[in-house]
Amino acid sequence: MPKVNVDKLDDDKKLMIIRKAVEKYGLSYVSQHLGVNRSTVNRYLNRRIQTISDEVVEKAAELLTIEELSDIIYGLRTVEVDPTTAISVIIKAKKDEGFRNFFLTLLWQELGGYIKEPSNSYIVSKEDIELFEKLVRNEKSKLTAQERINYLKRALADLNYELTPTKLKEYILDLSSESKGRAEHTAKALKLFIKEVIKPKSPRIARELYDSFEIPKTKPNHKPINLTLDTVKSIFDNIEELGAKAFFLILAETGLRVGEILSLKIDQIDLKHRIIKIMKESETKRAYISFLHEKSAAWLRDVYLPYREEFIKKYESSLRKLAAANPEQGIDIESWKAKLFPFREDSLRVEIKKAMRKTLGKEFRLYDMRAFFTSYMIKQKVPGTIVNALQGRMSPQQFKIMEENYFVISEIELRDWYNKYAPHLL
Structure with missing residues (x-):
């Protein structure tokens, strides 16, 4: 299948494709690729030949990238492509094998670096x-x-x-x-x-x-990267996308697990009182509450949440159509809307890893931010019991013993420890 359906193009667009190919590769190479002599190509360019065959234009289009063809055919109208249009393309690709092969080929050619992780997703x-x-x-x-x-x-x-x-x-x-x-x-x-x-x-x-993983048999030999607060702040500053920036902010300032933050619902974060209600308990971990600094809560309220609302408004209609077209996938729209971070996890990771490379020239595990929080707090002389309570690292049984036999950890006490000693990026 050719890159463009040339029979729907007017003569001016066809000529522009040939002219762009000549500008890019030169007259000799293009004439050879098109299977015509140099003088014929010149006559195309000088409009001495008014009608250019579709076959010639298709061959010229092969020499141009999708972006170059898009500029010629659509100009500034490419920005008007909305999620509904994108979903229509996906649905057509599912139903039309010929179009699907063409579409997937272009995706890998033009966006292979971006879709590598999702392509390995199940x-x-x-x-x-x-x-x-x-x-x-x-x-x-x-x-x-x-x-x-x-x-x-x-x-x-x-x-x-x-x-x-x-x-x-x-x-x-x-x-x-x-x-x-x-x-x-x-x-x-x-x-x-x-x-x-x-x-x-x-x-x-x-x-x-x-x-991708081994069954653990011995003590893991991975050592978290040694991060300073200044380095973490630099990574934060270098994150461009607001969703990833907000995610990293909470990750760094709470030391919570990646999965816990991704699972947060919008009603679990109280920005007025600066509380994150994890309320998660299992056999091996207890993480029930965490906090936010004043500036961070204000930034999330004034900068991130409006961005999140616009994101949901922009994609909700399209997601509903995708859910209707694929009922077997069980897409839960309301659950998606309730998420504090309604974005794909791989997209968040890509943006954060990009900032890591820009800051340090290398990447590290997001989980290492948990180790950063722990080490930062310990260096501030915060008792290990408080750090464990804030990060949900102790079992319910340990927590109960500590509550009953040592001291009662109230919300106010935990907040005081957090406010005084937890790392802050803003």
């Missing part, structure tokens, strides 16, 4: 989980089957039901730093899920997901 459905439960109950003992199911469900919830090589690798490393036993059981469950459920559907993605 969205876990309810049916996938049900299939996994059925398989393990048939093949494993009752106790082992239930164990695998419980670890898988917990991991999928933490990962927001989207698996990518980067997320899986960092997630298992994160678990290993807190509980090697839980990390091992979780890794086994995920490996089995990928092998039995994802591989039959998408072998390529399954292979990349499966190979």
